[in-house]
Amino acid sequence: MSNQTAFAPILSRLKRFEWRQNIIYIAFVAVFLLFAVLLRDSGFTNPNNLMNILRQTATITVMAVAMTYVIAAAEIDLSVGSIAGLSSVVTAMSISSWGLVPGIMAGLSVGLVAGAISGGLVAWLKVPSFLVTLGMLGLLVGVARWITASAPIPIADQTYIAIFGGGQLGPVPTIFIWVTLVVGIGAIVMNKTKFGRHVRATGGNLVAAGYTGVKTARVKFIVLMLSGGGAALAGMLYAGRLQSGRFQWGTGDELSVIAAVILGGTSLFGGRGQVIGSLFGAVFIGLINNGLILMGLDVSQQQVVRGAIIILAVALSRKK
Amino acid sequence: MSKELGPVIEMREISKSFGSNPVLKAVDFSVEVGEVHALAGENGAGKSTLMKILQGVYQKDSGSIYISGSKVEITDTFSAKKVGIGMVFQEFSLIPSLTVAQNIFLTNEPTKYGLIRDSKAKSLATELFKTMEVDLDPGRLVESLPTALWQLTEIAKALAQDAKILIMDEPTASLAKHETEGLFSLIQRLKKKGISIIYISHRMDEIYRIADRITVLRDGSRVLTSRLEDLTPEKIVEAIVGREASAHLLHHDRSENISEEIVLELENLTCGSKVQGVSLKLRRGEILGLAGLMGSGRTELLNTVFGVLRPTSGTISINGKRIRNNSPSDAISNRIALIPEDRRSQGLVLDHAVTENLTLPLIDQLTVAGLLSSKKVLKKSQEIIKQFEIKLAHPEIKVGSLSGGNQQRVVIGKWLATDPEILMMDEPTAGVDIGTKGEILDLVRTIANSGKSIILISSELPELLSVSDRILVMKDGRVSKSLDRKEIPNEEYLQLAIQGAS
Numbered sequence: 066m067s068n069q070t071a072f073a074p075i076l077s078r079l080k081r082f083e084w085r086q087n088i089i090y091i092a093f094v095a096v097f098l099l100f101a102v103l104l105r106d107s108g109f110t111n112p113n114n115l116m117n118i119l120r121q122t123a124t125i126t127v128m129a130v131a132m133t134y135v136i137a138a139a140e141i142d143l144s145v146g147s148i149a150g151l152s153s154v155v156t157a158m159s160i161s162s163w164g165l166v167p168g169i170m171a172g173l174s175v176g177l178v179a180g181a182i183s184g185g186l187v188a189w190l191k192v193p194s195f196l197v198t199l200g201m202l203g204l205l206v207g208v209a210r211w212i213t214a215s216a217p218i219p220i221a222d223q224t225y226i227a228i229f230g231g232g233q234l235g236p237v238p239t240i241f242i243w244v245t246l247v248v249g250i251g252a253i254v255m256n257k258t259k260f261g262r263h264v265r266a267t268g269g270n271l272v273a274a275g276y277t278g279v280k281t282a283r284v285k286f287i288v289l290m291l292s293g294g295g296a297a298l299a300g301m302l303y304a305g306r307l308q309s310g311r312f313q314w315g316t317g318d319e320l321s322v323i324a325a326v327i328l329g330g331t332s333l334f335g336g337r338g339q340v341i342g343s344l345f346g347a348v349f350i351g352l353i354n355n356g357l358i359l360m361g362l363d364v365s366q367q368q369v370v371r372g373a374i375i376i377l378a379v380a381l382s383r384k385k
Numbered sequence: 386m387s388k389e390l391g392p393v394i395e396m397r398e399i400s401k402s403f404g405s406n407p408v409l410k411a412v413d414f415s416v417e418v419g420e421v422h423a424l425a426g427e428n429g430a431g432k433s434t435l436m437k438i439l440q441g442v443y444q445k446d447s448g449s450i451y452i453s454g455s456k457v458e459i460t461d462t463f464s465a466k467k468v469g470i471g472m473v474f475q476e477f478s479l480i481p482s483l484t485v486a487q488n489i490f491l492t493n494e495p496t497k498y499g500l501i502r503d504s505k506a507k508s509l510a511t512e513l514f515k516t517m518e519v520d521l522d523p524g525r526l527v528e529s530l531p532t533a534l535w536q537l538t539e540i541a542k543a544l545a546q547d548a549k550i551l552i553m554d555e556p557t558a559s560l561a562k563h564e565t566e567g568l569f570s571l572i573q574r575l576k577k578k579g580i581s582i583i584y585i586s587h588r589m590d591e592i593y594r595i596a597d598r599i600t601v602l603r604d605g606s607r608v609l610t611s612r613l614e615d616l617t618p619e620k621i622v623e624a625i626v627g628r629e630a631s632a633h634l635l636h637h638d639r640s641e642n643i644s645e646e647i648v649l650e651l652e653n654l655t656c657g658s659k660v661q662g663v664s665l666k667l668r669r670g671e672i673l674g675l676a677g678l679m680g681s682g683r684t685e686l687l688n689t690v691f692g693v694l695r696p697t698s699g700t701i702s703i704n705g706k707r708i709r710n711n712s713p714s715d716a717i718s719n720r721i722a723l724i725p726e727d728r729r730s731q732g733l734v735l736d737h738a739v740t741e742n743l744t745l746p747l748i749d750q751l752t753v754a755g756l757l758s759s760k761k762v763l764k765k766s767q768e769i770i771k772q773f774e775i776k777l778a779h780p781e782i783k784v785g786s787l788s789g790g791n792q793q794r795v796v797i798g799k800w801l802a803t804d805p806e807i808l809m810m811d812e813p814t815a816g817v818d819i820g821t822k823g824e825i826l827d828l829v830r831t832i833a834n835s836g837k838s839i840i841l842i843s844s845e846l847p848e849l850l851s852v853s854d855r856i857l858v859m860k861d862g863r864v865s866k867s868l869d870r871k872e873i874p875n876e877e878y879l880q881l882a883i884q885g886a887s
Contacts, residue, residue: 257500259492262483266491269480276478277542278463278492336482 086330122351124299129325129343130251131295139268139335140194144201145296149315151209152300157218157310180293184286209312229305252340268335399448423596427818441465471543481528486510533564561679654699659685661862674853682862691723722805735785740766773798790821
C-alpha cells in the first residue's frame with residue numbers, strides 16, 4: 066500500500082510526460098552514445114569531428130529556428146533551400162560590385178522580400194503555403210542560375226568570410242555566435258512574447274485565434290517573411306564558409322530543415338513550437354550524417370537512411 | 386434588477402439582409418443589467434445573425450445599438466469586445482495546445498519588458514476561478530480537459546476581458562447533468578455580479594430554470610418578449626413554430642406494430658470497461674430507448690454492436706443466428722445501420738454533394754461495368770430525397786450548406802437506403818430546432834411502423850419518453866434498469882432512475 070502511494074506521483078508524472086515532444090533529447094543521447102561506442106576508433110568523439118558536425122549543421126539550425134515558427138502557425142515553407150542559394154549568390158555579386166555592407170544588406174533583403182511575397186500570398190490571398198513555396202522553390206533557383214549563368218561567384222572580402230564563415234571571436238568560431246543568437250532569440254520570442262504566443266494560437270485553432278483578436282493573417286505573413294530572412298542568413302553563412310556564392314548552396318535543405326523541426330517536437334499540424342527541440346533536431350541529423358560517413362556508407366546509402374528518418378519523424382508527429 | 390440603470394444592451398429596429406434574402410426585419414431586443422435573457426427560435430429564425438451583429442461578425446443594414454445608454458457602432462469583433470460583449474461559443478474557441486491560463490489571457494497577456502509573465506497570468510487565472518467558485522488548474526493544457534471545463538475556461542476568458550454581457554449559445558449541449566448544474570449555479574453567481582447573459586437554447590426546461598425573460602424570433606421578426614413567469618411552455622413553443630404545438634411529444638401506444646419476433650439479441654456483451662455484460666432483446670417493429678448519463682456506455686454499446694469497437698466477450702445474434710461484426714461493413718451486410726451522434730464528423734462528408742453522401746453506402750449497387758454510373762447515383766438520390774422530404778435546391782449541392790434538420794434527414798436517408806432491419810441512432814435530434822425535432826421523431830415512428838427495429842439514444846427525456854416502447858437505463862457500462870414505457874409515470878421517475886437514486 067505505502068509503496069503504491071509513494072509511486073503514484075511518479076507514475077502520474079510519467080503519464081503526463083510528453084514523449085512525443087521530448088523524444089528528440091532521448092534519441093539524441095542514445096544515438097550519440099551508440100556512435101561513441103561503435104565509432105570510437107574512427108574518431109567520432111574527437112573534438113574536431115564534433116566541432117565539424119556543429120559547423121556543418123549551423124545553416125540547417127538557423128533555417129530550422131525560423132521554420133519552427135512557420136510550422137507552429139500550421140504553414141510550411143518549402144522554399145528555404147532556394148532562398149539560401151539565391152541569397153548566397155546575390156551577396157557574393159553585391160560584395161564584388163558595391164562592397165561589404167551593401168552585400169550583406171542585399172543578401173538579407175532577398176530572403177525578406179521572397180518571404181514577404183510568399184507570406185502575402187498565403188496571408189491575404191489565402192493560397193496554400195505548400196503551393197506558394199513549392200512554386201518559389203523552383204522560381205528562386207531559376208533566378209539564381211539565370212543571374213550567375215550557373216557559375217559560382219567567388220568572395221574575396223576577408224572581413225565577410227571572417228564574420229560569416231571560418232572566423233573566430235577569441236576562442237569561439239563566429240558561426241557558433243550566429244547559431245547561439247538565432248536559437249536564443251528564437252526560443253525567447255516563441256515562449257515569452259506575445260508574438261510567439263500568437264503564432265502558436267494561429268496554428269492551434271485559426272478560427273478561435275481570430276475571434277480572440279489575434280491578427281492571424283499578419284502572423285502568417287510575418288512567419289513566412291522571417292523564414293525567408295532566416296534562409297537568407299543561412300545562405301550567407303554558406304557563402305562565408307565556402308567563400309563563394311552558388312545556386313546549389315542549400316539545395317534540398319528544406320527536407321532536412323522540416324525533418325529537424327518535426328523531430329524537435331513541433332507539431333506538423335500547428336499549435337506547438339519548440340525552438341530548442343529544432344536545434345537538437347538539426348544537430349541530430351548532422352550527427353547521423355557524420356556517423357554514416359564514418360561508417361563508410363556512400364552518399365546513396367546516406368540518402369536512404371535520411372529519408373527513413375524523415376518518414377519516422379512525420380509518423381511520430383501524427384495527431385493522437 | 387436595477388430599473389434605474391436601464392438596459393445594458395438595447396438593439397433597436399435591427400435589419401439585415403443577405404442578398405435579396407431578409408434575415409432580420411426591424412428586430413428590437415434589450416437586456417437588463419444582471420438579467421438572463423433567453424433567445425429562442427427555430428434554426429434560420431435569425432438568432433445567430435442577431436448575435437453575430439452584436440459581436441461584430443456581421444454588420445447591420447439599419448437600426449441602432451445602445452450599450453448602457455450610449456449609442457455604439459460595432460464594426461468588428463474588437464469593438465464588440467471593447468464595449469464588453471463576450472461570447473461563449475457553441476463550437477469552442479480555445480487553442481487546444483495552450484494552457485488554460487494562456488488561453489484566458491490570449492491577446493491580453495501580462496508582460497514585463499516585452500516578455501510574457503506566465504506565472505502572473507496563472508495567478509490571475511487562479512483568482513478568477515476563485516471568484517467563479519470553480520476548481521480548475523490554470524496550468525493544464527486545454528486539450529487535456531473534459532468538455533465541461535473547456536466551457537468554464539471560455540467563460541473565464543470572457544470575464545477576464547471585463548465582459549458585461551455573455552452570449553451563451555447552447556452551452557449545455559455537450560454537458561452531463563451534474564456539469565449542467567454547475568454551469569447553472571455559476572450563471573446565478575454571475576448574475577449577482579451584475580453580468581447579463583443572453584442564453585440561446587432549444588431546451589425549454591433550462592430556459593424556465595435560469596432565464597428571467599425570453600425573446601422569440603420567427604422568420605426574422607420578433608414575435609414574443611415576455612417575463613417567463615407569465616408564460617406557459619405551450620405558448621413559447623407556439624411562438625417558435627408559429628402554429629399550435631403538434632402532438633410530436635405525446636406518446637403513442639404502438640404495441641400493435643410490435644411483433645413477438647426477436648430480431649436482435651445481445652448476451653453478456655462486454656467491451657473493455659465501457660460495456661459490461663449487456664444483455665438485451667429487440668423485437669421487430671420495436672423502438673428501444675437507451676437512457677443514461679454521458680459516459681454511461683450507451684454510445685459504446687451501439688459502437689460495439691456496429692463493429693466499430695470489438696467485443697471482448699459475449700455474443701450478438703440476429704434473427705437467432707450468431708454473428709460477428711468485425712467492422713462496420715460486416716454490420717451493414719448483417720443489415721444493421723448506425724447513425725452516429727456527431728453527424729458532422731462521423732455521418733457526413735460536409736464538403737461533398739448530397740448525392741455523394743446519400744449513395745456512399747450503396748456504391749456497389751450503382752455501377753455499370755465496374756464504374757460508378759452518375760445517372761444511377763442521381764436517380765437513387767432523388768428517390769431518397771423524395772422519400773425523406775429533404776429540402777434542397779439541387780441534389781448536387783454540398784451537404785454542409787443544408788440546415789441541421791435537413792442534414793439529419795440526409796444521414797437517416799443514407800442509412801435507410803441500405804435497407805437495414807435494425808437502425809441504431811445516437812442522439813438524432815441533437816442541435817436541431819423544435820420543429821425539425823418533431824419531424825424527426827415522426828420519422829422514427831414511421832420507420833418502426835414499417836417493420837424495422839430501432840435502438841435510440843437520447844439525453845432529452847421528453848423525447849425519449851415520446852417515442853420509446855421500452856427504455857433501458859445504462860449506468861457504468863451496465864443495464865441498470867429495463868422499463869416498459871407503461872411503467873414510467875413521468876419524466877421525474879426516469880430522471881431518478883438515470884441518476885441511480887431509485
